[in-house]
Amino acid sequence: MNSLSFTLFIFSIIIFLQCLSSTGATTCHPDDEAGLLAFKSGITQDPSGMLSSWKKGTSCCSWKGITCLNSDRVTMLELVGFPKKPERSLSGTLSPSLAKLQHLSVISLGDHVNITGSFPKFLLQLPKLRYVDIQNNRLSGPLPANIGVLSMLEEFFLQGNKFTGPIPNSISNLTRLSYLIFGGNLLTGPIPLGLANLNLMQHLALGDNRLSGTVPDIFESMTLLKFLDLSRNGFSGRLPLSIASLAPTLLALKLSQNNLSGAIPDYISRFNRLEKLDLSKNRFSGVVPKGFVNLTNINNLDLSHNLLTGQFPDLTVNTIEYLDLSYNLFHLETIPQWVTLLPSVFLLKLAKCGIKMSLDDWKPEAPFYYHYIDLSKNEILGSLERLLNQTSYLLEFRVSGNKLRFDMGNLTFPRTLKTLDLSRNLVFGKVPAAVTSLQRLNLSQNHLCGVLPVTKFPASAFAGNDCLCGSPLSPCKA
Numbered sequence: 001m002n003s004l005s006f007t008l009f010i011f012s013i014i015i016f017l018q019c020l021s022s023t024g025a026t027t028c029h030p031d032d033e034a035g036l037l038a039f040k041s042g043i044t045q046d047p048s049g050m051l052s053s054w055k056k057g058t059s060c061c062s063w064k065g066i067t068c069l070n071s072d073r074v075t076m077l078e079l080v081g082f083p084k085k086p087e088r089s090l091s092g093t094l095s096p097s098l099a100k101l102q103h104l105s106v107i108s109l110g111d112h113v114n115i116t117g118s119f120p121k122f123l124l125q126l127p128k129l130r131y132v133d134i135q136n137n138r139l140s141g142p143l144p145a146n147i148g149v150l151s152m153l154e155e156f157f158l159q160g161n162k163f164t165g166p167i168p169n170s171i172s173n174l175t176r177l178s179y180l181i182f183g184g185n186l187l188t189g190p191i192p193l194g195l196a197n198l199n200l201m202q203h204l205a206l207g208d209n210r211l212s213g214t215v216p217d218i219f220e221s222m223t224l225l226k227f228l229d230l231s232r233n234g235f236s237g238r239l240p241l242s243i244a245s246l247a248p249t250l251l252a253l254k255l256s257q258n259n260l261s262g263a264i265p266d267y268i269s270r271f272n273r274l275e276k277l278d279l280s281k282n283r284f285s286g287v288v289p290k291g292f293v294n295l296t297n298i299n300n301l302d303l304s305h306n307l308l309t310g311q312f313p314d315l316t317v318n319t320i321e322y323l324d325l326s327y328n329l330f331h332l333e334t335i336p337q338w339v340t341l342l343p344s345v346f347l348l349k350l351a352k353c354g355i356k357m358s359l360d361d362w363k364p365e366a367p368f369y370y371h372y373i374d375l376s377k378n379e380i381l382g383s384l385e386r387l388l389n390q391t392s393y394l395l396e397f398r399v400s401g402n403k404l405r406f407d408m409g410n411l412t413f414p415r416t417l418k419t420l421d422l423s424r425n426l427v428f429g430k431v432p433a434a435v436t437s438l439q440r441l442n443l444s445q446n447h448l449c450g451v452l453p454v455t456k457f458p459a460s461a462f463a464g465n466d467c468l469c470g471s472p473l474s475p476c477k478a
């Protein structure tokens with residue numbers, strides 16, 4: 001035997017022995033079997049046959065989704081549904097009899113939209129749990145006040161249910177947590193101050209709830225935090241100082257759609273690893289700190305819908321792919337040179353940024369990457385023609401409420417274009433037949449004239465022009 005086949009031989013013996021121990025020879029512990037069979041009976045529909053191997057009298061350690069590590073006790077229960085095919089997922093409730101599985105350390109029952117009921121309290125009786133995923137089910141009601149008894153828990157996924165009420169204070173006892181993923185529920189009240197204890201936290205996601213109050217000053221010791229999402233809640237007031245302590249590690253800071261106010265703090269200059277910063281739809285005011293030049297890894301920057309003023313600092317980064325500065329009080333005058341030079345932007349939104357240039361003078365470095373452009377509500381002159389000609393992947397171009405003046409009759413579109421909003425400009429000429437390939441079009445309030453091509457767009461897409469006629473407007477005079 002050469003050494004390779006000897007290795008293979010040994011390897012297959014090991015596999016064979018493992019199969020013996022996990023599938024058949026020993027039956028699983030009777031408590032575990034009973035608990036799992038009771039769980040199965042709480043499931044009313046199992047269209048994809050996830051539980052078809054779960055039969056009384058066969059070793060439960062070999063059932064689908066079950067793992068017994070080194071003994072006859074079940075240590076993992078993993079039955080994740082099908083987020084893209086919800087009709088294949090389980091329906092029913094989570095039986096409290098799972099409390100019999102005293103050695104469980106991993107429970108993963110996410111993505112079953114038709115699993116209903118209240119928070120599964122049996123979890124609190126499982127002292128060895130390290131990983132709990134019950135996200136994207138249809139569970140509801142409050143979180144238990146004594147949730148803090150799950151003291152071994154490292155990762156906790158509750159996102160996308162309908163849990164209500166406050167985040168229990170006892171959460172501060174879950175000091176091993178590194179993932180706390182509670183987004184997309186109906187949670188209310190403040191962020192418990194005790195979260196400050198959780199200094200192993202890496203991912204804290206509380207977005208899309210109804211939380212309120214100020215963002216507490218709890219981040220000082222969360223030096224491992226990479227991802228912080230508090231967006232779409234009712235937080236108000238200024239950002240706390242301790243967010244600054246996250247600078248060396250934080251990759252994503254998402255605070256959009258709250259009622260946060262005050263200036264963007266100067267300490268932002270320390271976040272040189274930050275890839276994603278979303279402060280949109282708040283009430284941040286004042287000038288954007290010069291320290292933004294230090295965000296040298298920023299990929300996704302959204303400051304839209306705030307009250308920011310003045311000039312924007314001249315960045316030198318070339319990592320930005322998504323940039324939205326729309327709807328502030330900026331007076332940029334032109335599309336900044338650093339934006340024009342970005343090598344791989346796919347989304348650029350500079351609506352209502354006080355831009356007064358001609359589009360003919362804008363020569364972006366890499367126009368063919370652009371997928372989304374929004375320059376609405378500025379004072380932009382000139383023609384779309386050259387820019388549209390240079391893009392290859394453009395899906396959406398919005399430039400309503402400007403002073404563009406060109407002959408539309410000659411316009412050609414990239415094949416990818418789906419949305420074109422040119423409303424409220426000074427565009428003249430005919431509407432070209434090419435618009436029939438679009439899904440959304442708005443040419444209202446321009447100086448267009450002539451017979452409309454046959455389209456499905458409503459009359460409001462063409463209203464307020466000089467002399468357009470034909471369906472959906474009134475018929476042309478013969």
Ligand SMILES: *[C@@H]1O[C@H](CO)[C@@H](O)[C@H](O)[C@H]1NC(C)=O
Pocket residue numbers: 086087088091113114
């Ligand atoms: C969920 O349950 C409802 C009512 O029992 C049913 O109408 C619906 O089709 C189910 N949805 C899925 C994705 O199984």
Ligand SMILES: *[C@@H]1O[C@H](CO)[C@@H](O)[C@H](O)[C@H]1NC(C)=O
Pocket residue numbers: 148169170171172173194
């Ligand atoms: C945390 O656990 C300790 C010890 O088990 C307990 O005394 C304390 O009340 C718990 N804290 C909270 C906020 O529940």
Ligand SMILES: *[C@@H]1O[C@H](CO)[C@@H](O)[C@H](O)[C@H]1NC(C)=O
Pocket residue numbers: 234236259261283
């Ligand atoms: C947002 O905060 C302002 C004060 O900064 C307050 O006047 C306003 O009522 C708040 N809005 C909401 C929706 O909470």
Ligand SMILES: *[C@@H]1O[C@H](CO)[C@@H](O)[C@H](O)[C@H]1NC(C)=O
Pocket residue numbers: 269290291292293294
């Ligand atoms: C950028 O960061 C460096 C230290 O890394 C600091 O010295 C400098 O002041 C920062 N620049 C700005 C504009 O804050």
Ligand SMILES: *[C@@H]1O[C@H](CO)[C@@H](O)[C@H](O)[C@H]1NC(C)=O
Pocket residue numbers: 385386389
């Ligand atoms: C658009 O591109 C076509 C073909 O590449 C070229 O013939 C035409 O002159 C271009 N138009 C403008 C305005 O650049």
Ligand SMILES: *[C@@H]1O[C@H](CO)[C@@H](O)[C@H](O)[C@H]1NC(C)=O
Pocket residue numbers: 407409410
């Ligand atoms: C548009 O097309 C018309 C006729 O096809 C031509 O006379 C006119 O010069 C063109 N305008 C521009 C700006 O290319």
Ligand SMILES: *[C@@H]1O[C@H](CO)[C@@H](O)[C@H](O)[C@H]1NC(C)=O
Pocket residue numbers: 400423424441442443444458460461
């Ligand atoms: C087009 O824009 C005008 C004003 O900009 C708006 O009133 C109208 O509803 C829009 N129509 C469509 C179809 O988007």
